[in-house]
Amino acid sequence: MKKRLKLGIIGGGPGSWIGHVHRIASRFDDEFEIVAGVFSRNLKINQKFASKLGINKDRCYKNFKELCLKEIKRKDSIDVVSVMTPPGSHQEISALFIKNKIHVISDKPFAGNLFQAKKLYKTIKKNKKIVYGLTHNYSAYPMVRQAKKIIKDKRIGNIEYINVEYVQDWTNGKKITYSNAKKIFKWKLESKYAGISTVLNEIGSHAFHLAYYITGLKGQELFSQITQYSNKIKFDTNAQVFVNYENDAKGLFWISTNAKGGIHGLKIRVFGTKGSLEWTQNDPNYLVYSNISGATKKLDRAYNESLYSKKFSRIKFGHPEGYLSAFSNLYREISHKIKDKKRYKNYLFPNEDDGLITAKYIDACVKSSKKKRWVKINA
Numbered sequence: 509m510k511k512r513l514k515l516g517i518i519g520g521g522p523g524s525w526i527g528h529v530h531r532i533a534s535r536f537d538d539e540f541e542i543v544a545g546v547f548s549r550n551l552k553i554n555q556k557f558a559s560k561l562g563i564n565k566d567r568c569y570k571n572f573k574e575l576c577l578k579e580i581k582r583k584d585s586i587d588v589v590s591v592m593t594p595p596g597s598h599q600e601i602s603a604l605f606i607k608n609k610i611h612v613i614s615d616k617p618f619a620g621n622l623f624q625a626k627k628l629y630k631t632i633k634k635n636k637k638i639v640y641g642l643t644h645n646y647s648a649y650p651m652v653r654q655a656k657k658i659i660k661d662k663r664i665g666n667i668e669y670i671n672v673e674y675v676q677d678w679t680n681g682k683k684i685t686y687s688n689a690k691k692i693f694k695w696k697l698e699s700k701y702a703g704i705s706t707v708l709n710e711i712g713s714h715a716f717h718l719a720y721y722i723t724g725l726k727g728q729e730l731f732s733q734i735t736q737y738s739n740k741i742k743f744d745t746n747a748q749v750f751v752n753y754e755n756d757a758k759g760l761f762w763i764s765t766n767a768k769g770g771i772h773g774l775k776i777r778v779f780g781t782k783g784s785l786e787w788t789q790n791d792p793n794y795l796v797y798s799n800i801s802g803a804t805k806k807l808d809r810a811y812n813e814s815l816y817s818k819k820f821s822r823i824k825f826g827h828p829e830g831y832l833s834a835f836s837n838l839y840r841e842i843s844h845k846i847k848d849k850k851r852y853k854n855y856l857f858p859n860e861d862d863g864l865i866t867a868k869y870i871d872a873c874v875k876s877s878k879k880k881r882w883v884k885i886n887a
């Protein structure tokens with residue numbers, strides 16, 4: 509019989525955005541079984557939710573520390589934990605499990621700030637037997653992987669320009685006032701939970717990561733302008749960023765949670781000496797490939813010229829697939845790696861290296877915006 513990994517969950521309680529996505533993704537390929545959890549800091553909510561999920565009473569814990577310390581004493585202890593709490597707690601929670609030899613799957617950002625990110629990175633590197641996976645889920649879309657391959661094969665030549673737009677509208681159609689802001693934005697208003705910068709930790713991390721993941725290029729220095737929601741409602745909500753990459757490539761990022769009517773839009777364009785690629789998350793089954801002869805092709809997922817993307821696809825070409833199956837790709841890849849570390853040496857899911865790099869971008873953005881000058885991206 510197939511061995512399922514025993515999974516514990518921290519966070520993702522009732523009403524949480526990403527909790528049910530992790531639970532679906534972990535079950536998609538039948539690679540995991542959810543056996544333990546702490547779904548909320550409120551004990552009553554936690555217990556009620558755990559019982560709804562069918563978790564045994566004795567494996568619904570008061571907090572992540574109790575979960576870790578009691579689980580490792582069990583014969584049937586969890587193999588891996590998924591962390592989906594707000595960013596400020598990612599480092600502390602992940603580090604405890606890693607030190608206790610439990611594999612970790614964490615949602616982004618890697619940590620709340622660069623200090624925490626460096627600390628967590630060290631802990632992971634010290635515990636070599638532990639697998640750490642970071643759910644930058646856009647990296648697992650079939651046509652994003654296809655784009656990565658096209659760039660690796662030099663089909664668009666040397667990269668000259670990268671342009672990423674990740675804009676959202678967090679107002680949810682409401683007029684935001686000082687009195688309703690806390691109800692609408694919740695922990696995203698408090699740096700203790702949201703970390704160094706709300707807009708950059710929440711979606712900027714994805715934008716920087718996607719550009720790095722597809723192109724493999726590292727930024728050297730950047731100039732950023734970050735604006736806050738308002739004088740009274742203080743949290744970072746919009747960022748424009750120029751990046752100078754190695755190889756002289758130039759990057760331009762617009763990241764916003766305040767693009768009214770922009771609901772949700774992630775788009776990346778990469779231009780090289782021989783052509784360009786464009787991928788939009790709202791139309792994820794296609795990749796636009798143009799070359800300098802003027803020919804533009806819309807490549808279909810898992811079909812003919814994009815056969816490489818078939819590996820990461822779940823259904824036949826022509827049928828739409830998206831967010832949940834891409835997220836599940838990460839869970840499947842992490843499971844394979846945990847089960848057979850040697851065989852899956854060259855895995856494609858993001859890990860601590862990706863996490864530290866994005867934390868460096870975010871830290872540099874905050875410094876640049878404060879100092880109003882170009883700053884080096886922490887080497």
Ligand SMILES: NC(=O)c1ccc[n+]([C@@H]2O[C@H](COP(=O)([O-])OP(=O)(O)OC[C@H]3O[C@@H](n4cnc5c(N)ncnc54)[C@H](O)[C@@H]3O)[C@@H](O)[C@H]2O)c1
Pocket residue numbers: 518519520521522523524525526527546547548549550571572592593594595597615616617643644645694695709710
């Ligand atoms: N990968 C993605 O596409 C994606 C999308 C959305 C959010 N996220 C990330 O997921 C994380 C959570 O975001 P969200 O929007 O789901 O938040 P949320 O506020 O909707 O949900 C957070 C959940 O965690 C619980 N929680 C908080 N602290 C806890 C603790 N110490 N122990 C146990 N439970 C705790 C809360 O009760 C709540 O149920 C953030 O890091 C966010 O950046 C990722």
